[in-house]
Amino acid sequence: MSDPDLDLLPEFHTSVQRFDKGSRIPGWDRAADLDKDPAEVPDPADTEVPAELRAEIEAEMARFPDIHSAAIPALFAVQRRDGWCTPEGIRQAACVMGVTPAYLTSVATFYDMLNTEPCGPRQVYVCTNISCSLCGADELLGLLQEELQGNEEVHLRGFECLGACDIAPMVSVDGVYVGPVPFDEVPELARQIAAGEDPLPARQLVKRPSADPKVSGSAATNPEGSDA
Amino acid sequence: MTDLLLFKGIDEPGLNTIDVYRRTGGYESLKKAFSMPHAELIEQLTDSGLRGRGGAGFSMGKKASFIPQGDMQKYVVCNADESEPGTFKDRELIQKNPHQLIEGVIIASYAVGATISFIYIRGEYAQQADILEAALVEAREAGYLGENILGSGFDLDLQLYRGAGAYICGEETGLLDSLEGKRGNPRLKPPFPAVEGLYGGPTLINNVETLSAVPHIIDMGAKEYAAIGVQDSTGTKLVSVSGNVKRPGNYEIELGTPSREIIYGLAGGPPDGREIKCWFPGGSSSPVLTADDLDLSYDFDTMAKAGSMLGSGAIIVVDDSNSVVDVAYKLAHFYAHESCGKCTPCREGTKWTETMISRIKDGTATPMDLDIMASVQDQIIGHCLCVLGDAMAMPVGSLIAKFRDEFEVEIEEARQRRERELMGGVLA
Numbered sequence: 001m002s003d004p005d006l007d008l009l010p011e012f013h014t015s016v017q018r019f020d021k022g023s024r025i026p027g028w029d030r031a032a033d034l035d036k037d038p039a040e041v042p043d044p045a046d047t048e049v050p051a052e053l054r055a056e057i058e059a060e061m062a063r064f065p066d067i068h069s070a071a072i073p074a075l076f077a078v079q080r081r082d083g084w085c086t087p088e089g090i091r092q093a094a095c096v097m098g099v100t101p102a103y104l105t106s107v108a109t110f111y112d113m114l115n116t117e118p119c120g121p122r123q124v125y126v127c128t129n130i131s132c133s134l135c136g137a138d139e140l141l142g143l144l145q146e147e148l149q150g151n152e153e154v155h156l157r158g159f160e161c162l163g164a165c166d167i168a169p170m171v172s173v174d175g176v177y178v179g180p181v182p183f184d185e186v187p188e189l190a191r192q193i194a195a196g197e198d199p200l201p202a203r204q205l206v207k208r209p210s211a212d213p214k215v216s217g218s219a220a221t222n223p224e225g226s227d228a
Numbered sequence: 229m230t231d232l233l234l235f236k237g238i239d240e241p242g243l244n245t246i247d248v249y250r251r252t253g254g255y256e257s258l259k260k261a262f263s264m265p266h267a268e269l270i271e272q273l274t275d276s277g278l279r280g281r282g283g284a285g286f287s288m289g290k291k292a293s294f295i296p297q298g299d300m301q302k303y304v305v306c307n308a309d310e311s312e313p314g315t316f317k318d319r320e321l322i323q324k325n326p327h328q329l330i331e332g333v334i335i336a337s338y339a340v341g342a343t344i345s346f347i348y349i350r351g352e353y354a355q356q357a358d359i360l361e362a363a364l365v366e367a368r369e370a371g372y373l374g375e376n377i378l379g380s381g382f383d384l385d386l387q388l389y390r391g392a393g394a395y396i397c398g399e400e401t402g403l404l405d406s407l408e409g410k411r412g413n414p415r416l417k418p419p420f421p422a423v424e425g426l427y428g429g430p431t432l433i434n435n436v437e438t439l440s441a442v443p444h445i446i447d448m449g450a451k452e453y454a455a456i457g458v459q460d461s462t463g464t465k466l467v468s469v470s471g472n473v474k475r476p477g478n479y480e481i482e483l484g485t486p487s488r489e490i491i492y493g494l495a496g497g498p499p500d501g502r503e504i505k506c507w508f509p510g511g512s513s514s515p516v517l518t519a520d521d522l523d524l525s526y527d528f529d530t531m532a533k534a535g536s537m538l539g540s541g542a543i544i545v546v547d548d549s550n551s552v553v554d555v556a557y558k559l560a561h562f563y564a565h566e567s568c569g570k571c572t573p574c575r576e577g578t579k580w581t582e583t584m585i586s587r588i589k590d591g592t593a594t595p596m597d598l599d600i601m602a603s604v605q606d607q608i609i610g611h612c613l614c615v616l617g618d619a620m621a622m623p624v625g626s627l628i629a630k631f632r633d634e635f636e637v638e639i640e641e642a643r644q645r646r647e648r649e650l651m652g653g654v655l656a
């Protein structure tokens with residue numbers, strides 16, 4: 001007779017990341033370096049910014065009464081170019097905007113669509129929120145993960161409600177919504193994602209008629225127009 | 229059944245272009261609005277009884293009347309962040325009829341005297357944002373935006389702003405911070421945005437559906453609009469029905485329609501052989517109702533009296549093949565992920581609720597945990613700057629209150645399952 005497997009016993013604290021001495025704050029035990037210079041706005045003289053990126057960010061800055069509003073558009077511009085918000089890209093954007101890279105980093109880490117870790121440039125989201133999960137979204141995500149395993153171009157992840165519960169379970173491929181995705185079409189979808197093709201053209205949200213029977217041309221009055 | 233307003237001809241090909249929109253009577257309300265004094269416009273909006281369609285259900289006219297008079301820079305911000313799980317009505321409105329929204333924003337801006345306005349759309353709606361962007365270009369070229377619109381002497385600069393994926397940015401002050409280029413943390417209120425909002429100026433914030441209804445109110449007159457629906461819930465409402473139903477989608481209904489007619493009549497009810505276990509009447513933040521509540525009238529006050537809320541008008545149906553523990557876990561996980569972390573009760577409360585529900589699933593919970601969980605929900609509600617924490621506490625609290633037996637059964641089953649797993653190693 002052996003002892004019960006201790007690894008299976010409850011470990012209540014594992015879901016919270018812990019640092020030194022059980023603290024939840026990284027670096028809490030390191031004293032602040034009072035001699036260090038405060039964060040600085042990158043010097044235009046030694047920061048090379050590609051003309052395209054500069055033009056894009058400056059156009060965004062001109063749209064708003066306060067240039068800080070261009071933070072998210074600027075980070076999106078960096079992400080479009082580099083695939084994620086690279087430290088170098090953030091530095092360049094900060095230089096154009098006249099803010100510190102730390103400020104832009106603080107913004108980037110708040111939002112789910114801005115990636116602050118290296119990842120593939122193709123963004124694929126599977127909604128796993130309540131309506132979609134009632135319709136099998138978790139299985140869909142698992143299947144798609146299997147199909148796209150090892151593909152470094154594609155950044156696939158489960159995402160919070162994407163606002164398309166009428167086509168649950170659904171997938172967003174670089175902003176193109178498709179659904180409902182039957183499990184037997186997952187290999188085809190994965191192939192299209194990997195090849196950069198238009199994903200499941202017949203199942204794209206923008207082609208879907210209204211569900212309301214009072215609307216002329218809706219799914220209810222025109223059944224062949226719908227895949228419900 | 230009343231005629232469609234927001235969804236009138238919504239599937240007409242090309243309605244997203246200005247030519248088709250104008251052919252169907254578009255931008256006529258704007259001309260009518262320009263012939264009215266500001267005060268009369270706001271009076272019309274108040275008299276129509278239009279209540280905000282984003283979730284809070286506050287009178288739009290009243291909100292507009294809070295904007296101070298004077299020469300300071302004022303703003304109108306349209307909230308198109310639509311991140312409440314289960315809600316997808318604004319998406320269809322923007323994608324199929326963007327000019328209706330633009331016209332509504334122009335009228336609202338004119339009414340409160342705002343010369344700079346924004347539409348804040350969630351970043352995930354990339355296709356819809358492109359459509360709206362194209363519509364804005366058309367409206368600018370046609371002279372509906374810019375300087376001296378239609379010779380009225382009114383100037384308006386309307387910009388589209390794409391968010392980057394954060395539920396909290398649907399909260400109005402979180403949205404303003406995000407629009408100002410910061411992390412989307414909600415602000416302490418008061419001051420309310422009507423007094424001190426975007427860039428510190430008076431700001432009117434309304435949902436897409438609310439602003440899309442404005443041209444119709446001006447067109448038909450406040451009295452006629454107020455005749456639709458029931459007392460204190462006037463007009464039509466888009467309901468997004470999803471989850472375990474045969475025909476999920478957006479339906480335009482007259483407020484006061486029986487809930488059963490929406491869920492069974494329009495959306496087809498749950499799949500054959502299944503019964504409704506519970507349903508969320510107003511997005512995932514609303515306390516759940518059960519099959520016994522299906523005959524309630526679907527309007528703001530009846531839902532509030534039943535202990536829930538109409539919220540954003542998103543009905544999520546859960547049938548009896550699902551476990552309430554899984555539903556509660558999904559909710560808690562979502563809100564824990566989306567909590568901005570500014571207020572402790574919300575940040576810790578959502579995280580610990582998620583942890584406690586996962587203990588139920590892995591068999592390490594006891595029935596006493598349900599009481600602790602319920603008390604955590606009490607500690608969250610009303611103790612934070614915004615209602616994100618409440619938005620988890622209310623539905624999770626209601627699930628525990630209404631389905632306590634099921635939670636207890638699941639706790640016991642999972643405990644036994646785990647025991648067998650642990651003992652398996654011993655007996656072998």
